[in-house]
Amino acid sequence: MSPIVLFFILSHIFGNRIESIQNKFLESNASIYSFLKENLSIIPLIKVFNLEKWSKNRFSKQMGVYYGISINYTKTSSLNTSLSSLILGVPIVLLITFGGYKVLDGSLSLGTFTAFMSYTSIFFSPISQLSRIWTTYKSSLPAFDRIKEVMDMEPEKNVGRNITITSGEIIFENVWFSYDNRPILKGVNATFKKGLNYIVGDNGSGKSTMLKLLCLLYPVEKGSIKIDGQNIVEVKREELIKNISMIFSDPYLFDGSIYENIKIGTLNAKKEDIIHAANWLIYMNLLKAHQINIIQK
Numbered sequence: 001m002s003p004i005v006l007f008f009i010l011s012h013i014f015g016n017r018i019e020s021i022q023n024k025f026l027e028s029n030a031s032i033y034s035f036l037k038e039n040l041s042i043i044p045l046i047k048v049f050n051l052e053k054w055s056k057n058r059f060s061k062q063m064g065v066y067y068g069i070s071i072n073y074t075k076t077s078s079l080n081t082s083l084s085s086l087i088l089g090v091p092i093v094l095l096i097t098f099g100g101y102k103v104l105d106g107s108l109s110l111g112t113f114t115a116f117m118s119y120t121s122i123f124f125s126p127i128s129q130l131s132r133i134w135t136t137y138k139s140s141l142p143a144f145d146r147i148k149e150v151m152d153m154e155p156e157k158n159v160g161r162n163i164t165i166t167s168g169e170i171i172f173e174n175v176w177f178s179y180d181n182r183p184i185l186k187g188v189n190a191t192f193k194k195g196l197n198y199i200v201g202d203n204g205s206g207k208s209t210m211l212k213l214l215c216l217l218y219p220v221e222k223g224s225i226k227i228d229g230q231n232i233v234e235v236k237r238e239e240l241i242k243n244i245s246m247i248f249s250d251p252y253l254f255d256g257s258i259y260e261n262i263k264i265g266t267l268n269a270k271k272e273d274i275i276h277a278a279n280w281l282i283y284m285n286l287l288k289a290h291q292i293n294i295i296q297k
């Protein structure tokens with residue numbers, strides 16, 4: 001029975017080690033994927049700024065970490081398998097030696113010895129399987145934890161009342177907001193009346209964030225945003241979004257023609273509407289270029 005105690009201690013130690021290595025392995029794997037995704041999408045930028053070497057070095061560094069962790073994982077799990085086999089193998093060798101000697105001196109019958117040997121292997125076999133299952137379980141725990149993080153997220157609720165737009169007045173009242181505990185908006189007050197309004201501020205001062213808050217992409221920490229007196233958090237998100245259009249400064253074009261891309265805005269739009277929108281977009285772009293000039297001056 002003594003190898004079993006050793007066996008469980010070993011499984012416990014190696015199980016924990018494998019779990020922590022697997023955790024690092026998944027993190028490294030995820031960072032390599034996000035690095036690739038980011039870098040493949042900015043290849044022209046990397047070339048224009050002559051950053052090939054810099055990008056290659058960063059990738060090599062990440063691959064080095066990944067390689068190190070993979071080797072560590074393989075070494076640890078191989079060591080675990082070898083030590084488990086050793087712990088179960090040594091008693092068998094001892095039994096054969098000790099039992100064989102007893103059979104030779106006649107104090108044990110060959111039948112009893114053979115039966116004992118086969119009982120021993122029948123007994124050890126599920127224990128060795130148990131150890132394998134335990135380490136597999138431990139190595140899959142980090143992956144399970146990552147999935148659980150996503151599964152535990154609260155689904156977006158689409159509850160609340162419908163919104164009624166009358167004059168389209170938007171009021172930010174003492175709005176506070178932070179990204180990862182970094183305060184961006186600190187008690188912002190602003191009123192936007194119907195018509196053309198501007199938000200002017202330094203880079204990174206929180207202009208786009210204000211618009212994202214207006215679309216309920218993030219919840220306001222403190223204060224409120226009201227459209228015609230209706231607090232946006234009390235309104236159905238779907239209803240709110242129907243009344244807002246937004247063009248980000250880094251527009252994304254879906255794979256398809258410009259015609260199809262414009263159509264995404266209103267899926268049942270007629271051809272004339274799309275052509276009208278295209279003309280309007282050209283006009284807005286000219287206007288934007290003009291505004292940039294004004295702001296720079």
Ligand SMILES: Nc1ncnc2c1ncn2[C@@H]1O[C@H](COP(=O)(O)OP(=O)(O)OP(=O)(O)O)[C@@H](O)[C@H]1O
Binds near residue numbers: 201206207249
């Ligand atoms: N998703 C995010 N997670 C963490 N920080 C963010 C996130 N989005 C923006 N930030 C940070 O919040 C600050 C405000 O960003 P925001 O995009 O609102 O600024 P902005 O005024 O629109 O800037 P710009 O003039 O460059 O468009 C910046 O410092 C930015 O780095």
Ligand SMILES: [Mg+2]
Binds near residue numbers: 208209249
């Ligand atoms: Mg912005």
